[in-house]
Amino acid sequence: MTTRIVELRRGILKKNDELAAGLRERFTAAGVLVLNLVSSPGTGKTAFLELTLRALRAQGARAAALVGDLETDNDARRLAASGAPVRQINTHGICHLDAEMVTKHLEGWEGVALGGLDYLFIENVGNLVCPSSYDLGERIRVVLLSVTEGEDKPLKYPGLFNSADAAVITKVDLAAPCGFDRDLALRNINEIRPGIRIFETSAKTGAGMDQWFAYLAEQARPS
């Protein structure tokens, strides 16, 4: 017997990366700004997105959402109350969304054409680990962190925080009762992802949402 070493140097998630690259091209060609929202379960992604969809519609912007969960269409129903087109992706046990799921759920989405959208939000499965490896073709990856989770989340999950383009702190209305150390949280985010844009928000009171909407408008503008 002889031994042969074959150099491959190939990405393990090459198929996902290729599909995501194809999606990114489609999104760019259609002129739609695509954002991938990631956080642990219970951070308030859905409440944050509900408010965002409503505000965008009120401004006359065309926004839609894909929402990932293991089971149930509860989140899709909540988000659809905003009037925006929403489609649920049930992963049935898989802990993250991948580019193939996004591709499939863009097909046959009644009344939705990418070219007719300004914004497409993809609410990922609540998980701070696995979604970091799966590119969905998004332009902006948004990581959310609630004041109830502890200021050291970025240090515990550096892989995801380091891959994000923007960070949103949610539930700031609960900051005082939780004894949330704002300076420490901001410092930790900056240690892991230096210079990242950070928004401090409450979906309950609307605090900080105007800065977020201004950021969205700025990012959607064709450069």
Next chain:
Amino acid sequence: MHELSIAASIVEAVTESASAYPGARVKAVRLRVGALASVVEDSLQFCWELATEGSPLAGAALVINKLPVIVHCEACGVDSVLEGVQSFRCPRCGEIAADLRQGRELEIESIELEEPEPAESSDGTPSPVEEHI
């Protein structure tokens, strides 16, 4: 817990690449995994056993080469290895260093194959495997 999906992706890729070498058995698969790749080594090893069980890859070793994060410092103009993933600062000058040069890799570096000895032909050159029936 996406290590099972990762293991399945490795099996698929390796099976495809190894099919170019008929008769060969895959002895080992070498990976390059960056410190920020969000992959747990023990979990991946466990899932590798599950994913290869009963397949032609059963028994193949999974060798994980872990890569530290390397950042490029604008101020020093130098690339440096970070000891951990808790702070993205240049170890030389302490300035923030967001420019990642290594650390997100999730790659199959190489595969090690065990092949049957090629038969010697009359002129001393090994016959291609295809002709060795």
